[in-house]
Amino acid sequence: xxxxxxxxxxxxxxxxxxxxxxxxxxxxxxxxxxxxxxxxxxxxxxxxxxxxxxxxxxxxxxxxxxxxxxxxxxxxxxxxxxxxxxxxxxxxxxxxxxxxxxxxxxxxxxxxxxxxxxxxxxxxxxxxxxxxxxxxxxxxxxxxxxxxxxxxxxxxxxxxxxxxxxxxxxxxxxxxxxxxxxxxxxxxxxxxxxxxxxxxxxxxxxxxxxxxxxxxxxxxxxxxxxxxxxxxxxxxxxxxxxxxxxxxxxxxxxxxxxxxxx
Numbered sequence: 001x002x003x004x005x006x007x008x009x010x011x012x013x014x015x016x017x018x019x020x021x022x023x024x025x026x027x028x029x030x031x032x033x034x035x036x037x038x039x040x041x042x043x044x045x046x047x048x049x050x051x052x053x054x055x056x057x058x059x060x061x062x063x064x065x066x067x068x069x070x071x072x073x074x075x076x077x078x079x080x081x082x083x084x085x086x087x088x089x090x091x092x093x094x095x096x097x098x099x100x101x102x103x104x105x106x107x108x109x110x111x112x113x114x115x116x117x118x119x120x121x122x123x124x125x126x127x128x129x130x131x132x133x134x135x136x137x138x139x140x141x142x143x144x145x146x147x148x149x150x151x152x153x154x155x156x157x158x159x160x161x162x163x164x165x166x167x168x169x170x171x172x173x174x175x176x177x178x179x180x181x182x183x184x185x186x187x188x189x190x191x192x193x194x195x196x197x198x199x200x201x202x203x204x205x206x207x208x209x210x211x212x213x214x215x216x217x218x219x220x221x222x223x224x225x226x227x228x229x230x231x232x233x234x235x236x237x238x239x240x241x242x243x244x245x246x247x248x249x250x251x252x253x254x255x256x257x258x259x260x261x262x
Contacts, residue, residue, distance in 0.1 A: 018084070029047040070096055092183055143177075157236055159235065
């Protein structure tokens with residue numbers, strides 16, 4: 001799909017209210033396969049390759065923040081003629097989702113944050129620098145394929161099957177150096193709560209019980225700050241929607257039952 005800064009790639013299936021899915025820093029649109037399979041009979045399910053991911057053009061600035069990705073999402077939704085929606089953001093995608101949802105013009109039924117990444121904008125400078133170096137050195141030293149092979153199992157629970165780990169690896173292997181670098185800048189220099197506190201739509205926070213990337217206590221704390229329900233997903237790791245799609249989709253469906261028209 002052509003947009004102002006280039007192209008945005010996406011997947012779409014189904015009809016009805018738009019259910020828009022935003023992946024995290026090491027993933028892509030294809031990772032939502034199980035949500036398409038189960039939910040496209042009830043929703044118009046849409047998932048993008050975020051700017052700089054897969055076949056999508058990177059943003060035209062080297063140091064973007066969540067509002068820059070949210071601006072791209074505005075264009076994306078306009079091109080798809082999506083006026084009202086429910087929005088799901090996983091990990092770093094939760095920050096983009098919150099930045100978009102915080103705008104007063106957002107026509108949002110509900111916002112679901114799965115294993116949300118808080119971001120490090122409020123952390124000390126040395127912590128931010130360390131987190132930045134960790135991400136950039138990984139992609140530069142290993143490249144997407146080797147980084148995916150090294151990190152994919154860490155996004156799953158210890159009991160995840162080889163099939164699940166391979167799905168996570170395959171999605172991560174499609175990241176690009178530029179797109180990953182831009183997303184890493186957002187992670188290090190932005191803060192989820194600065195956007196989430198301004199969201200008016202119903203919010204639900206989900207997290208895998210065995211998530212070691214965005215641990216349950218941290219996710220529950222985010223939910224508490226904004227008075228949102230928190231749902232722990234038993235036995236699942238960070239890539240909860242890939243590892244346990246039936247459990248994730250059930251929790252998502254219950255969250256969307258709280259949806260209201262804006």
